[in-house]
Amino acid sequence: EPEVTQTPSHQVTQMGQEVILRCVPISNHLYFYWYRQILGQKVEFLVSFYNNEISEKSEIFDDQFSVERPDGSNFTLKIRSTKLEDSAMYFCASAGGARDEQYFGPGTRLTVT
Amino acid sequence: RKEVEQDPGPFNVPEGATVAFNCTYSNSASQSFFWYRQDCRKEPKLLMSVYSSGNEDGRFTAQLNRASQYISLLIRDSKLSDSATYLCAGDTGGFKTIFGAGTRLFVKA
Numbered sequence: 001e002p003e004v005t006q007t008p009s010h011q012v013t014q015m016g017q018e019v020i021l022r023c024v025p026i027s028n029h030l031y032f033y034w035y036r037q038i039l040g041q042k043v044e045f046l047v048s049f050y051n052n053e054i055s056e057k058s059e060i061f062d063d064q065f066s067v068e069r070p071d072g073s074n075f076t077l078k079i080r081s082t083k084l085e086d087s088a089m090y091f092c093a094s095a096g097g098a099r100d101e102q103y104f105g106p107g108t109r110l111t112v113t
Numbered sequence: 114r115k116e117v118e119q120d121p122g123p124f125n126v127p128e129g130a131t132v133a134f135n136c137t138y139s140n141s142a143s144q145s146f147f148w149y150r151q152d153c154r155k156e157p158k159l160l161m162s163v164y165s166s167g168n169e170d171g172r173f174t175a176q177l178n179r180a181s182q183y184i185s186l187l188i189r190d191s192k193l194s195d196s197a198t199y200l201c202a203g204d205t206g207g208f209k210t211i212f213g214a215g216t217r218l219f220v221k222a
Contacts (some may be wrong), residue, residue, distance in 0.1 A: 033210070036158040042215065043157060043200065048208040055208035091156055099145035099204050 002026045006092050013082055020106045021077045023092030032075045033102060034067065036060070043091070049075065050090035050098070055092040082112045096102045117203055119213035125222055130191045134199055134216045137183045142206030143193060146184045148175055150197040151215065157200055160186070191220045 005024045017044040024106050025032050034046040049067055055079050066078045075094075078084055093102040126129045128130050136138055138146070149157035160175075161168050163184050167176040174187040182200055198215040205211060 031208070035212075043151075043202075043212040045209050045211060048210075050208070058209065089154075098208060101147060101159050101162050102210065103159060104149075107156050 004103055005095055006105035006108050010109045014082050015112055018080050021090050021102040023075045024073050025094030025104055027076055029094035029096050031095040034077045034092045038088045084112050087112045116211045117213040119216045123217040123219055125219045126191055131189045133187045135185050138203045140205050143203040146203045149200040150185045151200055152197050163219050177194035192206050193220050196220045
């Protein structure tokens with residue numbers, strides 16, 4: 001069964017450093033998403049991406065964040081200058097259509113120290 | 114009013130019980146709704162989608178009530194393995210999906 005994969009599973013970084021989180025969506029999916037979940041809190045939408053551009057983003061997704069699909073398979077989330085409050089699980093998801101079911105990857109746990 | 118709201122629970126039920134969760138949404142433009150289950154420190158896993166009036170998959174039934182703007186999830190014959198947090202999610206009419214905070218279910222032997 002096809003699945004979304006994410007690397008790394010855990011990333012520890014120092015405040016102010018840049019991090020790139022990587023995702024490989026399901027191969028025939030066209031819509032890609034990033035979410036974050038701070039420990040003990042709800043899953044929060046960050047951004048949706050289709051046809052090589054951002055479709056929609058939340059107020060969390062400020063200038064520190066960017067997304068990219070550098071090749072035909074990877075989908076990345078970059079945080080330019082990490083803050084302590086960026087510590088969270090970051091989930092990538094993909095879907096075949098705009099309002100179709102989204103399938104989630106296992107997540108990257110980001111710890112900012 | 115929160116965009117997607119759920120009773121956090123926890124719901125504590127014995128094995129074999131039937132349990133129902135409700136989820137309300139505030140955006141009348143929402144078209145698609147989903148139920149996910151999330152185990153501790155894991156990713157949300159899709160349970161079922163609710164596009165129109167409802168959906169059934171084995172012991173699980175989801176219903177959508179557009180007039181009252183809520184969706185529900187019914188679990189029949191609860192198993193120990195059903196213990197998890199159940200998340201409802203809905204689109205906002207665009208390309209954004211909003212999740213509720215989740216309802217915790219504990220099924221006891």
